[in-house]
Amino acid sequence: KPPQETGTFKSSDLVELKRLDPTIQLDIRYATSNNFAGRPVYSEAQAFLQRPAAEALARVNKELEPLGYRLLIFDGYRPWSVTKVFWDITPKAKREFVANPKKGSRHNRGCAVDLSLWDIAAAKEVQMTGEYDEMSPRSYANYAGGTPAQRALRDLLRSKMEQNGFTVLEAEWWHFDFQGWKSYRIQNVPFNKI
Numbered sequence: 001k002p003p004q005e006t007g008t009f010k011s012s013d014l015v016e017l018k019r020l021d022p023t024i025q026l027d028i029r030y031a032t033s034n035n036f037a038g039r040p041v042y043s044e045a046q047a048f049l050q051r052p053a054a055e056a057l058a059r060v061n062k063e064l065e066p067l068g069y070r071l072l073i074f075d076g077y078r079p080w081s082v083t084k085v086f087w088d089i090t091p092k093a094k095r096e097f098v099a100n101p102k103k104g105s106r107h108n109r110g111c112a113v114d115l116s117l118w119d120i121a122a123a124k125e126v127q128m129t130g131e132y133d134e135m136s137p138r139s140y141a142n143y144a145g146g147t148p149a150q151r152a153l154r155d156l157l158r159s160k161m162e163q164n165g166f167t168v169l170e171a172e173w174w175h176f177d178f179q180g181w182k183s184y185r186i187q188n189v190p191f192n193k194i
């Protein structure tokens with residue numbers, strides 16, 4: 001069961017990112033077998049965020065366009081039950097890369113996003129210092145390895161996100177939390193009930 005939270009919270013206003021800005025690219029790997037669970041954990045390839053976070057993300061996408069990039073979204077709002085699956089299947093030694101379901105994930109609040117950059121001219125995902133959901137030090141936001149070009153792209157994504165109210169997770173270059181995430185409740189609503 002999701003943790004019981006007391007206090008007052010903002011009402012949820014989850015927005016589908018593709019509806020807000022159709023130029024945002026999606027690669028919802030959790031709706032496929034191409035993810036660390038090795039099977040789909042979502043039945044719909046969609047991404048949602050609370051409205052202020054979604055609007056901020058659309059601003060980042062606009063700012064990247066003149067530089068030749070768009071945002072590529074891997075995940076947004078995530079039902080709590082999926083956070084529980086991720087925790088249960090992850091070896092103890094790798095649990096810095098998954099949220100503890102006892103506390104819930106900021107994804108469960110609709111205030112965290114997993115994403116990378118899309119190269120418009122090449123029509124493909126850029127190469128970062130490590131792969132999405134790779135459970136190794138290459139995922140650290142300050143990892144000093146990789147090529148200078150990979151680090152520059154990782155740092156470009158981070159600086160644009162930070163300028164628009166997001167904070168990177170130190171263990172994961174692709175994971176960003178939106179300011180004010182504490183004001184939203186942990187949810188366990190499936191995508192088709194939003």
Ligand SMILES: C[C@@H](N)C(=O)N[C@H](C)C(=O)O
Nearest residue numbers: 097098099105106107114
């Ligand atoms: C599982 C990974 N993509 C992720 O989002 N990790 C953070 C820590 C989370 O589960 O909130």
Ligand SMILES: [Zn+2]
Nearest residue numbers: 112113114175
């Ligand atoms: Zn994440």
